[in-house]
Amino acid sequence: MTSRRPPTAQQFVLEELRRAITTGRLRPGEPIRQEVLAGELDVSRVPLREALKTLQGEGLVGHRAHRGYFVEQLSLDDLREVYLIRDLLEAEAVRRAVGRLTDAGLAAAETAQAEVERAAEAADVLAMAEANRRFHMAIFECAGLPRLVRLIRTLWDSTDAYRSVYYAEEHNRQRVIEEHRATLDLLRRRDAEGAVALLAGHRAAAVQAIESMLG
Amino acid sequence: MTSRRPPTAQQFVLEELRRAITTGRLRPGEPIRQEVLAGELDVSRVPLREALKTLQGEGLVGHRAHRGYFVEQLSLDDLREVYLIRDLLEAEAVRRAVGRLTDAGLAAAETAQAEVERAAEAADVLAMAEANRRFHMAIFECAGLPRLVRLIRTLWDSTDAYRSVYYAEEHNRQRVIEEHRATLDLLRRRDAEGAVALLAGHRAAAVQAIESMLG
DNA sequence: TATTTGGATTTTGGATCCAAAATACAGGAA
DNA sequence: TTCCTGTATTTTGGATCCAAAATCCAAATA
Numbered sequence: 001m002t003s004r005r006p007p008t009a010q011q012f013v014l015e016e017l018r019r020a021i022t023t024g025r026l027r028p029g030e031p032i033r034q035e036v037l038a039g040e041l042d043v044s045r046v047p048l049r050e051a052l053k054t055l056q057g058e059g060l061v062g063h064r065a066h067r068g069y070f071v072e073q074l075s076l077d078d079l080r081e082v083y084l085i086r087d088l089l090e091a092e093a094v095r096r097a098v099g100r101l102t103d104a105g106l107a108a109a110e111t112a113q114a115e116v117e118r119a120a121e122a123a124d125v126l127a128m129a130e131a132n133r134r135f136h137m138a139i140f141e142c143a144g145l146p147r148l149v150r151l152i153r154t155l156w157d158s159t160d161a162y163r164s165v166y167y168a169e170e171h172n173r174q175r176v177i178e179e180h181r182a183t184l185d186l187l188r189r190r191d192a193e194g195a196v197a198l199l200a201g202h203r204a205a206a207v208q209a210i211e212s213m214l215g
Numbered sequence: 216m217t218s219r220r221p222p223t224a225q226q227f228v229l230e231e232l233r234r235a236i237t238t239g240r241l242r243p244g245e246p247i248r249q250e251v252l253a254g255e256l257d258v259s260r261v262p263l264r265e266a267l268k269t270l271q272g273e274g275l276v277g278h279r280a281h282r283g284y285f286v287e288q289l290s291l292d293d294l295r296e297v298y299l300i301r302d303l304l305e306a307e308a309v310r311r312a313v314g315r316l317t318d319a320g321l322a323a324a325e326t327a328q329a330e331v332e333r334a335a336e337a338a339d340v341l342a343m344a345e346a347n348r349r350f351h352m353a354i355f356e357c358a359g360l361p362r363l364v365r366l367i368r369t370l371w372d373s374t375d376a377y378r379s380v381y382y383a384e385e386h387n388r389q390r391v392i393e394e395h396r397a398t399l400d401l402l403r404r405r406d407a408e409g410a411v412a413l414l415a416g417h418r419a420a421a422v423q424a425i426e427s428m429l430g
Numbered sequence: 431t432a433t434t435t436g437g438a439t440t441t442t443g444g445a446t447c448c449a450a451a452a453t454a455c456a457g458g459a460a
Numbered sequence: 461t462t463c464c465t466g467t468a469t470t471t472t473g474g475a476t477c478c479a480a481a482a483t484c485c486a487a488a489t490a
Contacts, residue, residue, distance in 0.1 A: 008280050009474070034442075044475045046261070049443090053265050057272025059362070065223050066481050068442060081362045088303045147274065147296045151366070224444070249472075259445045264473090281451050283472060 010047040017051055021060055021071055022160040028073030032061065058154045076211060079162060083207045086155050089148060090136075090203075091196050096143035098192035106187060108138040113180050120173040128167050128176075129160070135180060139187070162210050172209060176202075225262040232266055236275055236286055237375040243288030247276065273369045291426060294377060298422045301370050304363060305351075305418075306411050311358035313407035321402060323353035328395050335388040343382050343391075344375070350395060354402070377425050387424060391417075 006012045020026045032052065038045045052069045055061045062072045074082070097105070115131035133156060140149045156163075166172050179202045186195040221227045235241045247267065253260045267284045270276045277287045289297070312320070330346035348371060355364045371378075381387050394417045401410040 011280075033440095035440095045442090046474055046476095050265060050268050050473095053268035054272055057269055059365075065226075066442060078362065081360050084307070084360070085304070085363055085366065088307055089300070092299070092303055145296050145299070147293065148300055150274070151300065250470095260472090261444055261446095265443095281472060 008047070009043045010050050013041055013043055013047050014051040014054060016041055017055060018060070018157070018160070021055075022164060024161065026071050028071045030071050031067075032069040032071065034068065059158045074159065074162070076215060079159060079207065079210065082155055082159050083203055086152065086203060087200060089152050089155070090140070090199065093140040093143045093145065093148055093152065094196050094199060095192050096145060097139050097141075098187060098190055098195060100144060101142050101187060101190065105138065105142040106184075108141075109135055109187070110184060112138050113184060116180060117177055120177055123170075123173075125164055125167045128173065129163055132163075132167075132176065132180075139183075163206070165213060166206055166210055169209075172206075175205065179205075223262075224258045225265050228256055228258055228262050229266040229269060231256055232270060233275070233372070233375070236270075237379065239376065241286050243286045245286055246282075247284040247286065249283070274373050289374065289377070291430065294374060294422065294425065297370055297374050298418055301367065301418060302415060304367050304370070305355070305414065308355040308358045308360065308363055308367065309411050309414060310407050311360060312354050312356075313402060313405055313410060315359060316357050316402060316405065320353065320357040321399075323356075324350055324402070325399060327353050328399060331395060332392055335392055338385075338388075340379055340382045343388065344378055347378075347382075347391065347395075354398075378421070380428060381421055381425055384424075387421075390420065394420075 006015065017026075026032065034045045034048055038048045041048070052061055052063070056063050056069070060072060061069050063069050112131055112135035116128060116135055119128035119131050137149065137153065140152060143149070167176075179198065183195055183198055183202075186198060221230065232241075241247065249260045249263055253263045256263070267276055267278070271278050271284070275287060276284050278284050327346055327350035331343060331350055334343035334346050352364065352368065355367060358364070382391075394413065398410055398413055398417075401413060
């Protein structure tokens with residue numbers, strides 16, 4: 001996992017910004033001073049502004065004319081809304097995925113799950129979040145609905161910060177692993193509704209745990 | 216409807232670009248030459264590029280590093296996928312909207328519907344598309360789920376071009392008016408499932424008509 | 431004292447300029 | 461002829477510079 005530098009400054013800035021927001025180095029509500037941030041990242045303001053535009057599209061930052069960008073804070077209501085939308089979209093994605101599940105697709109999910117377990121053992125929260133994402137996306141990809149998957153991906157992006165919090169606790173990591181294993185079982189049996197229900201519970205557990213940690 | 220000029224060049228460019236794409240003046244697959252387009256709109260390339268970034272986020276244009284932007288073409292499969300996603304999201308939006316429907320919300324929808332009928336009578340396709348959008352959004356807004364509404368709005372954006380085609384035909388316009396009236400009836404009676412079903416049919420009719428016009 | 435108003439400062443939005451990557455094309459070798 | 465190769469041109473990506481809007485702060489007024 002040697003993370004090489006992206007080919008364009010804009011993509012580099014985009015990654016750095018995502019990290020800064022999800023790790024909380026750029027705090028919610030806080031206005032983004034382009035000059036200083038550009039200085040820190042050692043780029044000009046132009047690629048920074050374009051990266052901010054894409055983040056605005058994803059809902060991670062907001063923008064007001066002549067006032068500039070600011071980190072969008074997710075209220076608890078927002079978090080619930082994102083998960084509601086995910087419920088709607090991911091249920092359909094999983095249903096379709098089971099219908100046209102390939103060996104390659106299943107293998108991709110299994111590989112990702114192995115990485116999840118390795119990361120969990122090492123208590124590497126960041127790596128676990130990444131592998132977990134690959135696991136779920138591998139399944140969604142099988143649905144053959146690229147736009148749907150893209151949408152789901154941006155929803156995940158907007159709640160990255162909270163998921164890291166969730167993985168910080170050992171018993172949550174264990175729970176995720178078990179639910180993933182059960183999911184793989186259901187997929188192998190082509191049990192669509194079972195998988196849909198299980199993953200709905202998977203999400204509900206996460207959102208509930210996060211709520212109790214913050215509320 | 217005196218369309219005043221937006222306060223910032225970037226927003227102006229954004230509107231113009233949307234129009235250019237949905238009306239087909241910028242054709243799908245065609246690469247976007249920033250210099251010439253900036254010249255035509257009489258702005259520099261900077262606000263143009265930022266506007267393109269937001270359109271990229273909405274899926275209207277694509278981008279490849281060092282190759283530039285190009286208009287994304289919606290295949291028929293893409294169109295179907297967008298409508299599938301809309302089915303999922305709008306069903307939930309309507310369900311919630313009926314549950315917490317206010318007099319003000321209903322009034323907003325009725326006002327929009329009056330505009331739809333006026334535009335249809337004048338055979339003003341563009342005005343009808345706009346009013347139609349206000350009608351549906353007025354209903355969705357009642358759900359009290361701003362992120363969901365925002366998502367639905369971007370999905371509408373990405374298929375604007377096709378909807379104009381649909382409204383071009385007289386009998387489609389009549390059909391829309393009747394379905395809207397029936398929808399308002401169901402809303403007044405707080406019949407959520409009825410409204411959900413009707414609007415699902417509303418969308419299915421549109422996508423089917425568009426398919427037959429193009430296929 | 432509280433409020434408003436005018437200008438100085440900061441910060442964003444936009445234009446111009448420069449560098450680097452990709453494309454187009456001409457010429458030469460197999 | 462066809463394919464490769466090196467170079468000129470085009471086009472994008474990024475840096476710098478300028479203008480306009482917003483904020484801040486102090487002084488004047490009620």
